[in-house]
Amino acid sequence: MSTLHTVNKSPFTTQALVSCLNHAKPGDAILMIEDGVYGGLGGTGLTEIIAEFGKNVSLYVLSPDLAARGFDAGRLIGEVEGVDYDGFVDLVTKHDRTQAWL
């Protein structure tokens, strides 16, 4: 049993991603969508803490949202993988529940 968490807010503006990371369990996945994709960027003030959590949970960003904001996969933290909407659907079905961190 595992959870897909979705985070749609920038981690530089709200606490949503940090709160999500604090409650996710090993084996869970976190998908960053919309303004949440900024959480996947490397070289930021938050990269270290996010990468640390990434050892226990799988981290994803929605690639179309990343591209909209002017970044490509090369800017992501190594622990973070890009998926498209099909991948989003797969993540929803693979995990037992979806929890949104609004």
Add this chain to the structure above:
Amino acid sequence: MSTLHTVNKSPFTTQALVSCLNHAKPGDAILMIEDGVYGGLGGTGLTEIIAEFGKNVSLYVLSPDLAARGFDAGRLIGEVEGVDYDGFVDLVTKHDRTQAWL
């Protein structure tokens, strides 16, 4: 010349108050309204940093918003003063401009 800054977000959820404090100048005033009033509470994880800034800027909360959320003036940091809507209007007129941190 001085500015009245308004902050309407909880400092536990967004960066608005901290960003405001980082840009306010000596002589400015910060009025916390709506969910922003939580920033005036004593004994929180943010009290120290807010009180420190309070030495250079005047800090206010909108009392009706504080009461709505179940707190009275006794819970405020010493540097923070409560005002009602009339006081809000006075602050707007006393300062040369109003800047909202949304």
Add this chain to the structure above:
Amino acid sequence: MKIGVLVSEGPYTHQAADTAYKFVTAALAAGHEVPRVFFYHDGVNVATRLSVPPQDERHIQQNWTALAKEHGIDLVVCIAAAQRRGMLDENEANRQGKDASNIAEGFRISGLGQLIEMGIQTDRLVTFGD
């Protein structure tokens, strides 16, 4: 798999309705069922038929209406949230003594029980909000 979707924010202002639309399209293409999309909070505003976006922008309401028609999706607008925000169908407008309605074809107004029912009857519930 049956996937239920909750949209909690209004059109254009937040990306939620756009992301939900893309997600539902992908889920259907992958062979999943999306029996219902429930619109709550400002999400009820997605259902307005009076929206006139600029020519070079997507028409969020029309996109949803078309997708629902093609795939038989039940687009439900929460009645309590809709009343507060001025979203009425013709029945509601008559009942409330209002002189106009604004709900688009393909959306129906109903109660929050439809959200709970969706949670019970689907395998997954995915929320798009602010």
Add this chain to the structure above:
Amino acid sequence: MKIGVLVSEGPYTHQAADTAYKFVTAALAAGHEVPRVFFYHDGVNVATRLSVPPQDERHIQQNWTALAKEHGIDLVVCIAAAQRRGMLDENEANRQGKDASNIAEGFRISGLGQLIEMGIQTDRLVTFGD
């Protein structure tokens, strides 16, 4: 003193329209002028005359309409923001080929120039948003 007010969020969902109303009431009581309130972003939704809030809740649109009537406040709804979100007066509805309008008495639809003008002509501009 002349105070202009900008309301950037919709009714009930955010407190902005309520706080702005209380603020304007207090400003008028203190002898200041509030010549105009400009509604932008989701703030345009405040102007709907189709809102039916529960009996024990305030009626945000009616409060604004009454206050504006009593004090001669110009309530301006941004046309571009309104079109996207499905807020139309009768003229706009006719012009856009829509079968209904939903703007309440006391509000008028106009352009963003009215916001800039308000900024130029008032001594203070106060923004209420999200």
Add this chain to the structure above:
Amino acid sequence: MSDVKKFLYLNRRAPYGTIYALESLEVVLIGAAFEQDVALAFVDDGVFQLTKGQNTDGIGVKNFSPTFRALGDYDVQKLYVERESLEERGLSEDDLMEVVYEDEDDDWEEKPAIRVISRAEMADVMADADVVLSF
């Protein structure tokens, strides 16, 4: 009982500044009629929803906090409040309103519905749900 799902209502926002807390409660009240297993979680600023002494006379917005106290009548028995969220906000359990329910398995004794739990326990509550509704 195989049709009973565990519904978790996740509340992470403060009251009044936005409508989410009120409209979340409206879902809980309607949902209570469906005889599912219901729990409410209060995390981050959501814990502010439960402070006692809320008085909205001054802001012209309806005070909906008394509705929480009526939840017991709707057989809503589990209001989980995260201890760390309280502490970060300078709050203790004494700052929260009292919410009780009558335990039918224990001679209808009145018991507190609010349960202050740790962050780790909150993660367990979340991982135990079938359906999570976030507000």
Add this chain to the structure above:
Amino acid sequence: MSDVKKFLYLNRRAPYGTIYALESLEVVLIGAAFEQDVALAFVDDGVFQLTKGQNTDGIGVKNFSPTFRALGDYDVQKLYVERESLEERGLSEDDLMEVVYEDEDDDWEEKPAIRVISRAEMADVMADADVVLSF
């Protein structure tokens, strides 16, 4: 010139997730016709509005970032970007699109409109405004 006020457009939000960035730009374009002194400030997540290479094909939302490059034609010459906000987000000036204007006082030479300044300088820009519009 006594009627000229200093308008500051304060942008603190990322693009696309919400409409504020787009609707802020719409005000700037209309406001340019009023012959006031106009400046734009990009602080916190607002700096993300100016990243180059934005491609919204995949999300079905209009890419409005080219409009920034047209601002020079509207005689908008000052786009202040806060250095600390960039750094916290792992960005440098190289990540930002190019926005230029023609300086009428310098033989219409093309000059960069984006000016990366420190937080302290940004506070000065704010304190120098007559009217601040926040988005």
